[in-house]
Amino acid sequence: MAEKNKPIRDLKHTGFSDSLEPLESLDLSKIKSVDDLVRAMSKTAFAGRSLGEAADILEAMVRDKDCFVVLTLSGAMTVAKMGLLICDMIDKGMVNAVVSTGALMTHGMVEGFGMTHFKHNPSMPDEKLFSCGYNRVYDTIELEKNLDDLELILFEIFKKMDLEKSYGSYEILSEVGNYLKETVGNKRAILKSAYEKKVPVFIPAFTDSEFYLDLAIFNRKQKLINKPILRTSEYDDLEHFAETIKKQKRIGIFTIGGGVPRNWAQQVAPYLDIVDKRVGQGGGHIRYSYGVRICPEPVHWGGLSGCTYSEGVSWGKMVPPEEGGRYAEVIADATIAWPIILKAVMERLDKKK
Numbered sequence: 001m002a003e004k005n006k007p008i009r010d011l012k013h014t015g016f017s018d019s020l021e022p023l024e025s026l027d028l029s030k031i032k033s034v035d036d037l038v039r040a041m042s043k044t045a046f047a048g049r050s051l052g053e054a055a056d057i058l059e060a061m062v063r064d065k066d067c068f069v070v071l072t073l074s075g076a077m078t079v080a081k082m083g084l085l086i087c088d089m090i091d092k093g094m095v096n097a098v099v100s101t102g103a104l105m106t107h108g109m110v111e112g113f114g115m116t117h118f119k120h121n122p123s124m125p126d127e128k129l130f131s132c133g134y135n136r137v138y139d140t141i142e143l144e145k146n147l148d149d150l151e152l153i154l155f156e157i158f159k160k161m162d163l164e165k166s167y168g169s170y171e172i173l174s175e176v177g178n179y180l181k182e183t184v185g186n187k188r189a190i191l192k193s194a195y196e197k198k199v200p201v202f203i204p205a206f207t208d209s210e211f212y213l214d215l216a217i218f219n220r221k222q223k224l225i226n227k228p229i230l231r232t233s234e235y236d237d238l239e240h241f242a243e244t245i246k247k248q249k250r251i252g253i254f255t256i257g258g259g260v261p262r263n264w265a266q267q268v269a270p271y272l273d274i275v276d277k278r279v280g281q282g283g284g285h286i287r288y289s290y291g292v293r294i295c296p297e298p299v300h301w302g303g304l305s306g307c308t309y310s311e312g313v314s315w316g317k318m319v320p321p322e323e324g325g326r327y328a329e330v331i332a333d334a335t336i337a338w339p340i341i342l343k344a345v346m347e348r349l350d351k352k353k
Contacts, residue, residue: 035351038344047332054292054328054337055344061252061290062094062345068248069290071095072265074257074305078108079117079137080335083190085342090193092346095254097244098194098201099261102209105173105190105201106150107142109211112180112189113153115146151214153179158218163228168236169203172215177201200244202237204264242268242275245286252290256334258297258305266317273316287319288312291327294334294341 015022024043031037042052061067071089078086086108089095111117118134118141129136133144157179161167177195184192194201206212212232219229245251245268255262266288275283291312297305309327312318319325330337 033347034340035344035347038340047330047337050328050330051332051337051341054294054330055341057290057292057326057328058094058254058341059345059348060326061254061292062349064250064252064290066249067252067290068097068245068250069095069252069254070265071098072253072255072257072261073098073100073104074259074261075101075334076104076107076137076140077256077334078104078111078190079140079142081111081117082335082338083108083111084188085338086190087188087193088342088346089254090190090197090199092349093197094345095199097199097241099241099265100201100203101259101261102203102206102211105203106147106209106211107137108190109153109176110142110146110150112184112187112192113150114184114187115143115149117142117146147210150210151217154211154214155218158215158230161230163222163230166231166233166236168233168240169206170200170237170240172230172232173201173203200240202241202264204234204237205260206232206234206237208260238271241265242271246272246284248286250289251286253288253292255291255293255295256338258293258295258303258307260304262293263304263307266312266315269317270315285316287317287325289319289325291318291325292330292341293328294330294332294337296331296333298331 023045024040026040026044031040038052038055041048042056043049044052061069071086073086077083086098090098107117120136120139120141124134126136129141135142135144154176157175161175173191174195177191180189180192181195191201193199203209203211215230215232222229253265269285269287272283273285276285291309293309295305297303299306299308308329309318309325313320313325318327321327
């Protein structure tokens, strides 16, 4: 009886007969550019293949003229000196909106205003760093003086704003971008690029940042002299983002890390869906057709950073592959994978020009 149920292997299948894609050995002697390397890696395996596929999908969403691309950012990417990559993506028209942590934008402002981050010296213990006014972010130092100096700059911006109205984070960041444009000359800065290219930048967890602490200090000082405070509105952020997204034919998402920025950007799809269901008007369900995620967090840790695109399909956030959705998830340190992917795609775009 056991023999009758024994599975039979049909060895006539050749791989090619089932339209499987053949792999190729990575031949560095044929590599002349970053694009060559990434294309060759896409024909290998593991994270190398994922990296190559991520470049293909980023290129596809950027070339799709009907696709509105959202860049989401978390992790210490600006302290890690990845800020100019964000500028590149904005300046070259590769992204149409940015959703970020407040810390990442704060450190980006420090950089944009010409202040310096430093390499951490492991011989200095954290107690010593504290006494010296050095804030450690992994292997990098942010000076407390940088943050104090940034606060004074932000106060000048806040004072010129209309304190009779409420602002979304994207509006306040636009004011900072305008100030950068007027004051830093030819120096590149994230919010300056965003302002010039009319790319809105959202910080959904606004109070979770040094930037908002500066705003809170400004408001406390305003109260002491009986003057109006600068009011913010998370609702304004959500509605502005939702109204922008629902006007698009297609949407794509390029994610560094995960967390609140990634989830907030993705939840716009079910939000617009339930607006129709629960309000009856003003919605319009649209799902992300493209997605690239670069993050070292695996799914089994259960955090937002490790959430897969297939899980997003179940929430109505992503178009499933069977309906044309295209995704790549690169489980890697973004400071390694992101520059390689972006440079490869930039080379492709330049070649076409």
